[in-house]
Amino acid sequence: MTSKILLVTGDAAESLEVFYPYQRLREEGYQVDIAAPTKKRLQFVVHDFVEGFDTYTEKPGYTWPADVALADVDPADYVALVIPGGRAPEYLRNDPDVQRIAQHFFAEDKPVAQICHGPLITAAAGVLDGRRTSAYPALAPDVKAAGAEFVDGEAVVDGTVVSARAWPDHPAWLRAFVEVLRTKAPLS
Secondary structure: OOOEEEEEOOOOEEHHHHHHHHHHHHHHOOEEEEEEOOOOEEEEEEEEOOOOOOOOEEEEEEEEEOOEEHHHOOHHHOOEEEEOOEOHHHHHOOOHHHHHHHHHHHHOOOOEEEEOOOHHHHHHOOOOOOOEEOOOHHHHHHHHHOOOEEOOOOOEEEOOEEEEOOHHHHHHHHHHHHHHHHHHOOOO
16 A cells, blocks of 8 residues: 555645645655645646745646545545645634544654645644744744744655745755654555
8 A cells, every 4th residue: 555645735725835846745655646625627826026026926737637625534544645736725724624633643752744734734723832943934923822833944844744935945844844744654
């Protein structure tokens, strides 16, 4: 049986932050299931920086089917969790199934990779208290309000949790996460 990793996302997730870990972890040999509010074709977005703008811009990105609805996820079936950023975490954090899923991975000390706005989900799930995490820098107040220490870094490792600021951090973020996986959730 292949070890399975759960990637929790939805519409308006950042395309690169979904596809880079999805493809990299499949390349490593894991099965990666994408969970979303419903099993449907998701619309991702592209966040980029344009000179003269005070924040990032958003353009339509790729579409991709979700494998499973969040309500149907049994987190015990998965060895690790990936939480991409984009706008999806802003609304997903309110979903009781997302909170249930995140709480399971933290309670069981399973590997979790979160990036960009992903920590909005773990903050809402109440699992960041006492931790160190990176996130998109504008989320520093949210991370602190959740009781965590914000670290402005490309690959912050806190036990089994690996976090990063945004897609430019992908190489360091996934390299660190794969190291955690090889120790805590090796392929079976």
